[in-house]
Amino acid sequence: MRIAIVGMGNMGSTFANGFINSRFISPTDVLIYTRSQSASEDSRNVHKLSYRYKLDSDIKTCDIVIVAVKPQDFTTLVGDLRQYVHQEQIVVSVMAGISIDRLKQDLGVDKIVRSMPNLPTQIGRGMTVFTASEELDRKELFIIQNLINTTGKSVYVSEENKIDAATAVSGSGPAYVFYFMEAMIKAAISYGFEPSQAELLVKQTISGALGLYEANSLSTQDWIAKVSSKGGTTEQAIKYFNEQDVMQKLIEGVNKAKAQSEFLGKQIK
Structure with missing residues (x-):
């Protein structure tokens, strides 16, 4: 070939x-x-x-x-x-x-x-x-x-x-992950961690979470439930995210990416 x-x-x-x-x-x-x-x-x-x-x-x-x-x-x-x-x-x-x-x-x-x-x-x-x-x-x-x-x-x-949809989900997707990582790193630094320590905390957390997800057949919701305990710290964070409609805002952001992919396609003459 x-x-x-x-x-x-x-x-x-x-x-x-x-x-x-x-x-x-x-x-x-x-x-x-x-x-x-x-x-x-x-x-x-x-x-x-x-x-x-x-x-x-x-x-x-x-x-x-x-x-x-x-x-x-x-x-x-x-x-x-x-x-x-x-x-x-x-x-x-x-x-x-x-x-x-x-x-x-x-x-x-x-x-x-x-x-x-x-x-x-x-x-x-x-x-x-x-x-x-x-x-x-x-x-x-x-x-x-x-x-x-x-x-x-x-x-x-x-x-x-579906190519435009893929552009919005997997094509742009790594940037969404890095965006969330940046928020976690900034939070860690604000708590007094050195930038290098904050990056290690977040990098290993993301890597480990993905490893768990890949090693088992549990859904993302199942894993959220496993990490969260009633009245615990994780529950409070997830509760706040839900109250602020963070999930829906993220979906809307992905929708914006898809719309832009479709728009750019129409502009190419």
Whole structure:
């Protein structure tokens, strides 16, 4: 299998390194296209792959073409890329907001995959939601999912509009976790802990809580009940959160992210 990756930003480099580290594909079968001449010294290029700074006909020899550029850069790229892609290839997009129909029309190919990875893909613990055009068969979907899973875990959805929802939940999700962590760290510092101590308290607490959640089949509500005791400290905090409607405010924040993803998609011409 031969793969072309167009764009060597965070996601392009993550996919390249993930594929090779998992031994799913040989470094010699990965073609990297980037517009940045300084990329030859890019620290993200773990496997010292050879970069190309202009699209060329070798793309035609690839089975899969991954487009990992910023959505706003796609309009300047598409004219050249269209010359080299063909109907037998699978084009995988990690560009937010650009629909399958738009990709089909602009590139002149039918086998399209849209994916929404998140930042932890960089350490092999990512979450990617993807969908595909109906022209892909089960075998091809299986290959794509195996590739994506080299960077973490994935979920296939048949409804393309769920990509915007995934952007709001798992794509933006790490920032929500960090936001909550920051609140806990600030509280700890206000109680007299040194910043380094506060960070350790919160980091280990979040890590441990996630470990418990992953090790058992209990729900989040079950775990809240286990940590809370009647008349205890946790009960008071959760009671206050509920009184202040914190849960609903967080949901509304996620809804705002989803709406913005949909809006940005409509703005890309």
